Amino acid sequence: MSEPVRVTIYDVARESGVSPATVSRALSQPQKVHPHTLALVLAVVDRLGYRRNAFARSAGSPRTGTIAMVVPDITNPYYSEAIHGAERRAQAADIGLVLANTGEDPARERAVLERLIGRVDGFVLTSSRLSDAEVTALSDRASVVLLNRHVEGISCSLVDQDQGSQRIITHLAALGHTRMAYAGGPSSSWVRHQRWNALSGSAQSHELEIRQLGPFRPSLEDGPAAAEEVLRAGATAVVAHNDLLAIGIIRHVQGNGLAVPADLSVVGYDDMFVSRFCTPPLTTLGGQYESAAHHGVEMLVEGRRNQLVVLPSSLAIRESTGPAPGATPCTSSSLRP
Structure with missing residues (x-):
C-alpha cells in the first residue's frame, strides 16, 4: 500500500492564492496577517490536512523564526x-x-x-x-x-559520491593510469571515507593500484604536502579530496619543474568555479550542491x-588529466564503469 502524499506549505499557498511566506507567517505570526487572508489560509490548512513542521509545533519551545x-x-x-x-x-x-x-x-x-x-x-x-x-x-x-x-x-x-567516484577511476583507467593515489581530507570527514570506498572498489574491479594518502586539510595550503606524498608514492594520477587541494597539488608540482598532466594527472571534487580558471583547467566531479x-x-x-x-553528480573532464606517461590510452568500450 502506497504512502499518502504529504501536503506541503507550497500546496497550501497554491490553494490559498498566496505566497509560501504568507502561509508560514499565518501559522507562526497570525497577528501580522490580514484577518481575511488568515481565515482563508487556515481554512485551506484544515481542508488539506496540512501539518506544520515539527520544530514549529514543539510544546514548550516557542518558535524563534x-x-x-x-x-x-x-x-x-x-x-x-x-x-x-x-x-x-x-x-x-x-x-x-x-x-x-x-x-x-x-x-x-x-x-x-x-x-x-x-x-x-x-x-x-x-x-x-x-x-x-x-x-x-x-x-x-x-x-x-x-x-x-x-x-x-x-x-x-x-x-552522489559512489557512481561519480567510479566514473573518475574509469576515466583514469581509459588514459592508461595503473598507479593512482587518493589525497584524502580530514579523518573526521564522512565524505572522505565514502569517496575512498568507491574509488578503491572501482580500482580493484579494474585491477589497478590506488593508495590513500593523508589526511590533508581541504585547502590550497596543504597542496605541497599532498603533492610530495603523491610523488613519493610513484603515482601517475591523483584524486584530491576537493578542488582547492587539487589546485594546491598542481601549483606545487609545476613549481618543481613537472608538468600536469604530462607527468601527473590531477582530479578534484566539487567543481568549484575556480576549477575552470586554474592552469590547466581541473578535471573534477561536481553536483547540484x-x-x-x-x-x-x-x-x-x-x-x-x-x-x-x-x-x-557529473564528471567535468578538463585539461588536468591526460595519458599516463608511456601509456597507450584504452578505448572506453573496453572498460567497465
Whole structure:
C-alpha cells in the first residue's frame, strides 16, 4: 500500500492564492496577517490536512523564526553554493538563517551547537565533523538535517559520491593510469571515507593500484604536502579530496619543474568555479550542491524525518588529466564503469 502524499506549505499557498511566506507567517505570526487572508489560509490548512513542521509545533519551545546552518569552513567556495541554496529556501518560508563557521574543528562545532540549542528552531549541519553518535544525540534535543553526510535515522540531502567516484577511476583507467593515489581530507570527514570506498572498489574491479594518502586539510595550503606524498608514492594520477587541494597539488608540482598532466594527472571534487580558471583547467566531479541545500532546508521546515535525498553528480573532464606517461590510452568500450 502506497504512502499518502504529504501536503506541503507550497500546496497550501497554491490553494490559498498566496505566497509560501504568507502561509508560514499565518501559522507562526497570525497577528501580522490580514484577518481575511488568515481565515482563508487556515481554512485551506484544515481542508488539506496540512501539518506544520515539527520544530514549529514543539510544546514548550516557542518558535524563534530562525534556523542555523553550520559549516566547517566558510572560506571554502563549495559552501558558498550550499549557503545560497539554504538561504533561498529559508527566505521562501519567511525564516531567518544564521550561519556558523566551525573552522574544521569538531570541538568548536560542539561548542557552537551548545550555544545555539534553544535559540534557533533547528540545524542544517553541513559536512559535520561530529561522530554518528553525537549527531544522533543532537537530534534528540533539536531538529536536525544533514548536508553532505548520512546518519541513519536523520534526514539527509547529499550529492552522489559512489557512481561519480567510479566514473573518475574509469576515466583514469581509459588514459592508461595503473598507479593512482587518493589525497584524502580530514579523518573526521564522512565524505572522505565514502569517496575512498568507491574509488578503491572501482580500482580493484579494474585491477589497478590506488593508495590513500593523508589526511590533508581541504585547502590550497596543504597542496605541497599532498603533492610530495603523491610523488613519493610513484603515482601517475591523483584524486584530491576537493578542488582547492587539487589546485594546491598542481601549483606545487609545476613549481618543481613537472608538468600536469604530462607527468601527473590531477582530479578534484566539487567543481568549484575556480576549477575552470586554474592552469590547466581541473578535471573534477561536481553536483547540484545548491539544490541539495535547498532540499535540506525544506526537509527541516516541513518536519520530514528520516528522509534521504541523493542528487546526481557529473564528471567535468578538463585539461588536468591526460595519458599516463608511456601509456597507450584504452578505448572506453573496453572498460567497465
